Each structure stands twice: as C-alpha cells, then as structure tokens.
Amino acid sequence: MSTNKTFTMIKPDAVSDGHSGSIIKMIEAAGFRVVALKKTQLTPERAGEFYAVHKERPFYNDLCAYMSSGPIVPMILEKENAVADFRTLIGATNPANADEGTIRKLFAKSIEANAIHGSDSDENAEIEGNFFFAHTEQF
Ligand code: UDP
C-alpha cells in the first residue's frame, strides 16, 4: 500500500446509531476516496487479533468485547497524506479532547465507543487493510 492510503472502520456504536452515512459523507467531503468498503462483524477473537498491540493494556478485554458487539464498516481510503490527514479528521482518542468538527467530537460516546478507527502509520494502514480486504478487489 502506498503512503496515500489509510485504513478506517466505523465502530459498532456509530453503525447501530445510524451514523455510517453521515460519517462516510464527512470522509468524502474531506477529500478521501473510498477504495474498499464492506459491513461485517468481528468475533471477540478476531477483534483481539486486530488490537493485539494493546493486549497488555487494561482496556484490552473490554475493547475486544465492544468491537465484536455489533456490525462495523471497515474501509480503505486514499488521499495525499492519508494517514495524518485522517487522524486530524477523526480527532483525539478521547472525545472529551477531540477538536470541534471532528468525527469523534460529533459521534463518539466515550473513550472506548469512539465511533471510528484510523491507522497510525503507513505500515499499520497496510496491515490493517489486508486484515479485512486481503482477498477482495480494491478499486
Ligand atoms: N481505548 C479505550 N480506552 C483507553 C484507550 C483506548 O477503550 O484508555 C480504545 C478506543 O476505542 C481506542 C482503541 O482502544 O480507539 C485503540 O486505542 P489507541 O490508543 O490506539 O487509540 P486510537 O489510535 O484509536 O485513537
């Protein structure tokens, strides 16, 4: 994956609250192109694999339960400077600290149920995109 791609997923709270469309609209309005998209649900084991980097953290078990609690919408996105620009668009992990107008400020309910994921590096964007879309055509 080039430096122009990032990976995101709309998390279970935002999907079940009916915010997927509004969030995708914000993503496209910010200049990102949707390269791959689907609706799916993680098992707790798959969620644990996705967040393996956090397995020693106190929030890990709750996070895996939450992330497997309902459907999610994973996407691969393309834009110049995608990883950094997308982190700016979603805002801080804790919505209490997120800037006005960011996706998390608008839609997150808590530091855990914070509406959306964004990759933190080009390397992780590639790993995370392949986690969901390795055997899928990308446009
Ligand atoms: N998280 C949590 N409690 C915390 C920190 C993080 O429940 O104290 C959850 C939250 O859903 C977050 C995810 O774990 O999005 C991954 O944490 P990370 O620090 O990577 O934040 P992100 O990169 O998503 O902003």
Ligand code: MG
């Ligand atoms: Mg992270």
